[in-house]
Amino acid sequence: MKIFENKTFVTIMSLILSFVMGFGLFACSVFFSVKFTFFSPSFLTETLNNTHYYEDLCDEITDNLMDIGDASGLDKSFFEGFVDEVMVRKDVQAYIDDFYSGNKPKVNTSDFQKALRSEIEKYINKSGIDSSTLSEDSINYFVKKASDIYASNIEIAYFSQLQSFYNKYNSRLNISIAVTLIVVLAIALIFIFTNEWKHIALRYIYYATASAGLLSLVLALTAYFSGFISKLTVLTRSLKVMYTACFNSALTVTFVISVLLLSVSAFLWIMHNRMRKKVV
Amino acid sequence: MKRIIAFLIVLTVFCFSFTTAFAAGINANEASVLSNMRAPVSMNGNNVYIPASYINQAEANFNTIDMTSAQASKINSIIGQARAFLKGTGKSKISELSSSERQKLMNYASAAASVLKLSAAAGSNTKNVKIISKNGGVVVDDSNNVIKTTGQQQSPVTYIAVSGLAVLFILSAAGLIISGKKASAYEKKS
Amino acid sequence: MKKRVKIHNNVKKFLIVPVVMSLVIGAAAIAVSFSVASDALSIGNMFFSDNQVDYSKSFENIFVPTTNTSDTIDASEVEFPNIDKQFGELKIKGRDVDAKLFFGDGKIPLRNGAGVYAGSFIPGYGKTILVAGHNNTYFNGLKNVKKGDIVKINTSYGNYEYKVTDTKIHNAKSKKSYDLNANKENLILYTCYPFDTIGLTEKRFFVYADKISGPKIVGLYD
Numbered sequence: 001m002k003i004f005e006n007k008t009f010v011t012i013m014s015l016i017l018s019f020v021m022g023f024g025l026f027a028c029s030v031f032f033s034v035k036f037t038f039f040s041p042s043f044l045t046e047t048l049n050n051t052h053y054y055e056d057l058c059d060e061i062t063d064n065l066m067d068i069g070d071a072s073g074l075d076k077s078f079f080e081g082f083v084d085e086v087m088v089r090k091d092v093q094a095y096i097d098d099f100y101s102g103n104k105p106k107v108n109t110s111d112f113q114k115a116l117r118s119e120i121e122k123y124i125n126k127s128g129i130d131s132s133t134l135s136e137d138s139i140n141y142f143v144k145k146a147s148d149i150y151a152s153n154i155e156i157a158y159f160s161q162l163q164s165f166y167n168k169y170n171s172r173l174n175i176s177i178a179v180t181l182i183v184v185l186a187i188a189l190i191f192i193f194t195n196e197w198k199h200i201a202l203r204y205i206y207y208a209t210a211s212a213g214l215l216s217l218v219l220a221l222t223a224y225f226s227g228f229i230s231k232l233t234v235l236t237r238s239l240k241v242m243y244t245a246c247f248n249s250a251l252t253v254t255f256v257i258s259v260l261l262l263s264v265s266a267f268l269w270i271m272h273n274r275m276r277k278k279v280v
Numbered sequence: 281m282k283r284i285i286a287f288l289i290v291l292t293v294f295c296f297s298f299t300t301a302f303a304a305g306i307n308a309n310e311a312s313v314l315s316n317m318r319a320p321v322s323m324n325g326n327n328v329y330i331p332a333s334y335i336n337q338a339e340a341n342f343n344t345i346d347m348t349s350a351q352a353s354k355i356n357s358i359i360g361q362a363r364a365f366l367k368g369t370g371k372s373k374i375s376e377l378s379s380s381e382r383q384k385l386m387n388y389a390s391a392a393a394s395v396l397k398l399s400a401a402a403g404s405n406t407k408n409v410k411i412i413s414k415n416g417g418v419v420v421d422d423s424n425n426v427i428k429t430t431g432q433q434q435s436p437v438t439y440i441a442v443s444g445l446a447v448l449f450i451l452s453a454a455g456l457i458i459s460g461k462k463a464s465a466y467e468k469k470s
Numbered sequence: 471m472k473k474r475v476k477i478h479n480n481v482k483k484f485l486i487v488p489v490v491m492s493l494v495i496g497a498a499a500i501a502v503s504f505s506v507a508s509d510a511l512s513i514g515n516m517f518f519s520d521n522q523v524d525y526s527k528s529f530e531n532i533f534v535p536t537t538n539t540s541d542t543i544d545a546s547e548v549e550f551p552n553i554d555k556q557f558g559e560l561k562i563k564g565r566d567v568d569a570k571l572f573f574g575d576g577k578i579p580l581r582n583g584a585g586v587y588a589g590s591f592i593p594g595y596g597k598t599i600l601v602a603g604h605n606n607t608y609f610n611g612l613k614n615v616k617k618g619d620i621v622k623i624n625t626s627y628g629n630y631e632y633k634v635t636d637t638k639i640h641n642a643k644s645k646k647s648y649d650l651n652a653n654k655e656n657l658i659l660y661t662c663y664p665f666d667t668i669g670l671t672e673k674r675f676f677v678y679a680d681k682i683s684g685p686k687i688v689g690l691y692d
Contacts, residue, residue, distance in 0.1 A: 019494060073669070208491075214489065337588050
């Protein structure tokens with residue numbers, strides 16, 4: 001067809017395809033960042049293990065339990081050392097596992113309640129209080145309220161609300177990644193097989209990878225230097241630590257992907273120049 | 281509705297706080313806002329009132345600022361839009377709103393927040409949300425429990441969700457919907 | 471000259487085209503994001519702010535004892551407290567009640583003293599003052615309070631006295647235990663009930679008192 005012999009038309013079409021390929025690569029980099037961070041259960045677990053999230057969380061739980069202890073006739077010392085980090089880790093992990101397996105995340109407080117009742121019994125025996133003067137209903141109510149506090153501290157902000165979002169988009173994310181990769185690959189093949197001079201194909205593929213890499217790099221650097229993560233407002237220190245670590249890791253993944261794309265771009269440009277010299 | 285309007289009001293209020301240390305009293309602009317807060321919202325023939333606890337919080341906070349007429353006008357406009365929107369849904373209760381309607385309502389709050397330079401901070405579960413002022417201090421107690429057990433919000437009544445999810449303020453429906461005949465002694469017209 | 475043109479063309483292809491393309495892709499990505507998730511983005515924006523949460527457990531104290539004995543005080547002379555600020559002290563002589571008085575009844579106030587519910591008012595305002603305290607710390611002494619006892623509240627703008635008129639036990643959820651719409655100054659102290667036991671109930675012990683002295687805040691309304 002004559003139109004395909006028109007050099008201007010071919011250049012414009014190639015640039016458009018290169019743009020679409022670049023957009024696809026950028027979208028892929030975002031999808032991969034999300035896939036390997038927020039949509040990955042092991043990512044969150046590792047992030048929490050690498051920060052002092054559990055330490056802060058145990059302190060916060062203890063603090064909140066001391067308040068309810070104050071309202072319940074217990075000494076402040078009652079809850080000192082009571083909150084077990086092992087139990088907290090187990091319950092947080094179970095909560096995260098529930099979320100990522102598509103179930104509505106909830107906290108099982110049976111171990112906590114058992115430990116608390118045992119501690120109350122020891123406290124009563126140690127302080128010599130006549131147990132017949134105590135009300136079983138009051139103690140049960142206290143244990144329930146304390147376990148509600150424990151559960152609300154184990155829960156992670158927004159997770160229960162994001163559940164449906166995660167369930168809806170998790171499968172779509174995989175499809176999106178597959179579709180964009182297919183489109184990118186198809187365009188690359190079009191460039192390679194429709195250009196007699198292969199260095200021209202490499203040039204347009206370079207434009208796509210370089211623009212996607214540049215944009216990903218700018219995104220990562222802008223997010224990092226803007227300090228927006230530090231501007232996240234959450235009510236507890238432990239959550240602030242968690243979200244900051246998660247966002248920083250996501251930015252790191254984006255940065256790594258951008259470096260990868262730019263490295264591929266550099267390779268493509270070198271290959272383009274070499275092949276062009278041979279032709280010339 | 282009450283919590284939402286009170287939320288909007290107090291958001292609006294605190295962007296102007298800290299301008300004067302002893303900006304005392306309720307000026308005419310603040311009085312107009314309080315009056316607007318006390319007026320009922322008609323939802324499908326039911327009159328919905330903001331609980332006195334929220335209006336009182338707004339009044340207590342108005343004592344620390346000096347609101348201008350432009351600011352009051354903006355606040356009253358936002359309340360008016362939220363009020364008209366709720367009336368237009370044809371629903372009788374906040375709990376009957378669809379997720380997109382709740383989202384729309386929350387948009388009023390977020391629009392107010394962006395204008396008013398206030399922010400929301402969520403707790404470990406987003407049932408506890410507080411509004412934070414410029415100096416990091418808490419400015420709204422969103423608990424529906426007036427009488428506390430401890431120093432924490434016990435009532436899980438406020439949810440704010442992001443990422444396209446429906447945004448709700450879930451209010452305990454009982455006691456918030458008041459017909460002309462059954463007005464609660466504690467939620468009177470003024 | 472030929473070499474300069476060659477270098478110029480190479481720079482154009484190597485740098486400028488990818489930069490321009492990345493700008494266009496960026497604009498397209500922003501347009502797509504806003505069209506798909508504009509509501510989420512605007513709401514999510516609320517949770518990012520220069521206003522950072524204060525995680526410290528310390529509190530600000532604006533209370534400075536005063537010897538003001540006048541019957542009124544102008545609102546412009548009153549520093550109205552914000553939440554979690556100590557603005558006074560509360561005492562009941564002979565009943566072992568002596569607490570710092572805070573505005574707000576969150577964690578900080580109740581750990582350090584007694585707290586005025588933010589949906590009520592401060593002394594002198596002419597309305598309901600609802601004060602909470604823990605029953606095994608600052609408000610343990612309420613168990614001995616009787617009718618006729620005097621509650622003293624000292625603030626930076628005036629010193630107030632309230633006479634106890636009644637004590638009652640109510641359910642925490644009962645709205646009959648307080649009236650936040652009252653237009654007469656009344657003081658309500660409350661704490662968990664019963665005292666000196668282990669456990670929690672839904673009951674609260676209320677102490678009701680009427681104002682007998684202290685300056686009225688005037689000039690509140692224009």
